[in-house]
Amino acid sequence: MKMGLLTLCTAIMMSLVPGAQADNAYPQRPIKIIVPYTPGDGPDITARLIGDHIAQQLGQPVVIENKPGASGQIGLAQTARAEPDGYTLGVGLVTNLSLAPHAYKDVSYSSLEDFSPVALVAMNYLALVTRPDAPFENVTEMIGWAQDHPGELSVGTTSVGGLPHMSLEMLAHQNDFTFLNVPYQGNSAIVTDLMGGLLDIGLNAYTSIADQIESGKLKLLGITYPERDPQLPELPAISEFVDGYSSTGWFGIVAPAGVPEDILEQLNLAINEAIESDKMQKTMHTLGLIPVTESKGYFAQFLEEEDEKFARLVKDIGYEPM
Numbered sequence: 001m002k003m004g005l006l007t008l009c010t011a012i013m014m015s016l017v018p019g020a021q022a023d024n025a026y027p028q029r030p031i032k033i034i035v036p037y038t039p040g041d042g043p044d045i046t047a048r049l050i051g052d053h054i055a056q057q058l059g060q061p062v063v064i065e066n067k068p069g070a071s072g073q074i075g076l077a078q079t080a081r082a083e084p085d086g087y088t089l090g091v092g093l094v095t096n097l098s099l100a101p102h103a104y105k106d107v108s109y110s111s112l113e114d115f116s117p118v119a120l121v122a123m124n125y126l127a128l129v130t131r132p133d134a135p136f137e138n139v140t141e142m143i144g145w146a147q148d149h150p151g152e153l154s155v156g157t158t159s160v161g162g163l164p165h166m167s168l169e170m171l172a173h174q175n176d177f178t179f180l181n182v183p184y185q186g187n188s189a190i191v192t193d194l195m196g197g198l199l200d201i202g203l204n205a206y207t208s209i210a211d212q213i214e215s216g217k218l219k220l221l222g223i224t225y226p227e228r229d230p231q232l233p234e235l236p237a238i239s240e241f242v243d244g245y246s247s248t249g250w251f252g253i254v255a256p257a258g259v260p261e262d263i264l265e266q267l268n269l270a271i272n273e274a275i276e277s278d279k280m281q282k283t284m285h286t287l288g289l290i291p292v293t294e295s296k297g298y299f300a301q302f303l304e305e306e307d308e309k310f311a312r313l314v315k316d317i318g319y320e321p322m
Contacts, residue, residue: 026263026266027058027060029060029087030060030063030087031051031054031055031060031063031089032062032063032064032088032089033051033062033063033064033065033089033091033253034067034076034090035064035067035091036066036067036068036073036076036090036091037066037068037075042122042251042289043091043093044064044066046121046251046283046284047091048064049274049283050062050121050253050274052274053270053273053277054270054271054274057273057274071104071162072093072100073096073100073104073107075090075091076092076097076109076254077109078090079092079115079254080108080256085263086255086259086260089118089267090115091252091254092115092253092254093250093251094163094249094306095162095163097111097115097252097303097306098303098306098307099163099310101307102310102311102313102321103166103310103314103319103322104161111303111306116257116258116264117252117296117302118252118253118255118268118271119252119268119271119294119296119299120250120292120299120302121250121253122250122284123248123250123289123290124205124249124288124289125205125206125223125225125248126163126164126204126223126249127204127223127224127235128220128221128223128238129202129204129218129220129221130200130201131195131218132217132219134200136221138222138241139241142201142221143171143177143241146177146178147175147176150177150178152179152180153178153179153180153200154179154182154198155168155179155181155200155201156184156193156199157181157182158186158187159183160181160322161321161322164203165181166313167224168181168201169313170245170247171238171242171245172317173313173317174242175242182199187204187209190202190204191204191208191209191218195212195217195218201221203224205288206235206288207288220236221236222235222240222241223235223237224245224247225246226245229290230290252292253267255267264296265296268295268296272293275293276291276293
């Protein structure tokens with residue numbers, strides 16, 4: 001009781017001393033957000049808008065530092081090694097944060113042990129497409145064709161072990177079919193070969209191939225989001241053909257493990273306010289992103305579920321990390 005009274009008195013006296021609280025307030029210097037990709041993509045554009053809002057809300061500049069390489073692992077590893085003081089944040093995606101530790105060898109960080117989740121920012125999805133003369137009209141027919149032609153369904157993806165590849169592995173595992181994965185250096189080559197009849201199907205971000213779908217050069221079979229996109233309700237979801245199927249892209253803001261909880265809460269609030277702004281909503285819609293505003297606790301639970309999902313998938317399909 002005496003200790004409690006002493007603590008209370010000390011707090012009251014400190015609150016009366018000019019500058020006592022301000023000296024310990026966060027932030028006191030610029031905040032850095034490491035974007036592990038090149039400038040101009042969706043996460044980079046969104047991170048810059050979030051940074052502008054945080055700067056206005058918290059009264060300190062926010063510096064964006066692009067650190068591309070190794071499918072986003074280099075920048076995220078740098079984030080994990082930073083001081084846990086709230087002055088270094090990083091952009092984590094499903095590919096580099098949750099998938100990479102299970103799909104690749106020698107990843108230097110753990111998604112669950114080396115980061116403090118701050119805020120889940122956005123979700124997105126892939127579009128499963130085929131050529132107009134494909135021998136199937138929908139996902140059910142595609143699965144049936146693949147079951148009747150083991151290993152013949154050719155799929156163009158940008159990397160072995162990446163999200164498009166693993167999204168199809170998940171679909172194949174759930175429906176007992178096999179396919180031929182054909183790795184490409186970029187999405188444009190996949191689209192070209194799809195339209196040229198050299199591939200059967202591809203998985204790309206919808207916004208990157210919307211024009212080809214609308215013009216009839218490619219045929220949309222379904223999106224990997226668990227339900228129809230509220231912004232584009234005309235797009236069918238794969239889950240309408242395969243119950244429970246979902247393989248979403250996403251990204252969020254993380255900090256090194258050990259950042260004080262009050263700082264994480266402050267950052268979460270500022271980021272969510274940024275996402276709710278009209279400018280951010282319009283920009284994210286243009287980029288094909290579905291905004292998310294949730295607590296840091298929600299993001300932490302989400303990361304646990306994603307880690308478990310990919311760990312289980314890699315084990316179930318017997319995938320050997322590269």
